[in-house]
Amino acid sequence: MDVFEAIRNRRSIRHYKTDPIDDKKIQAVLEAAHWAPSWGNLQCWRFILVRDPETKSEVAGTLTKVKVDNEWVENAAALSIKQAPVLIVICAEKCQAGFSADGTPVTDKGEYWFMFDIALAVENLVLAAHAMGLGTVIVGGFDAAKVAKILDVPQGYTVVTMTPLGVPDHKGQVSPRKQLNEVLFEDKYGK
């Protein structure tokens, strides 16, 4: 699939078929993620492939509930995680991206460059999945400490985000984007 087509037509998918997916496709998605650039080529990302239904349910239980009409309901993504055959949990090795060799942060973003590097990889991942007919939805609202416990993530790593990977069971909605002139300036801010 053409790059621009993939970028333009990828959607966040919240309903999945339970159909299994080919290991080769999973491999291709992970390789795409791994080809992302990173701070000093440190590649702080780690991917946990969760297929076990019980573990997936446990992780789904950590998602932040959402308030609809004054009632707290399960996040739509929790159901997605249970439906899709694979859940990819993305962790970061801490104190790598944005740090000098002696272990001190070198920018005003402190320890948070891992958020940037992980997202570069995640964008490749979701584009690659879409190009192969698979759906994803980037999930951020969950209890990261609980997920780390469930998945035995060791100290020195943090769970950043996760996405189900599976065959979409709906088309996915286009979230309206701001106009380019709302987010774009020339030479200096406000111009």
Add this chain to the structure above:
Amino acid sequence: MELFEAIKNRRSIRRYKADPVDDKKINAILEAGRWAPSWGNTQCWRFIVVRDAKVRAKLADTLAKIKLPDKEIPNPGANAVNTVPVVIVVCAEIGKSGTKPGPGGGGGGYVTDKGDWFMFDTALAVQNMVLAAHAQGLGTVIIGLFDAAAAEKVINIPKGYRIVTLFPVGVPDQEGKAPPRKELSEIVIKDKFGQ
């Protein structure tokens, strides 16, 4: 260009020709950035397209020098920023991404232990942009090591916004090397960590 080809063959380019770049190509890059997903569709990113040579030079001055044992040398990124016709500065509105919904989308308090997700969301957009540049034969290199406070002054960034990164866009004057990647087995874990 086919997506997987773009993903695998994109390189960080540090040497550029001074050749001009068609506005249509720059627009296609910005469009690609705009189509990235974001926390609650909050789209906290703002892009500043810098063509003015004086502004580019001031930005280049904010890049950290490289410390060698006996001397300091200019960052190759600074040269790139001064050579290319266009630099894209990416900044973020603070207090939107990573928050509960509020009036106008976001702004209702942070949800996770990561606080503000602006670094994450801007990077989703940046990856789209570097792929879109490569697909059009243009080079980029994502720069993170610079004095953001100084750069914010150069660009007149208002309160409530922060500069995250900047990258030159231009015609490559080198092939670009593929830095070695860890083996997939080093970074992919099945079911639980350590298995």
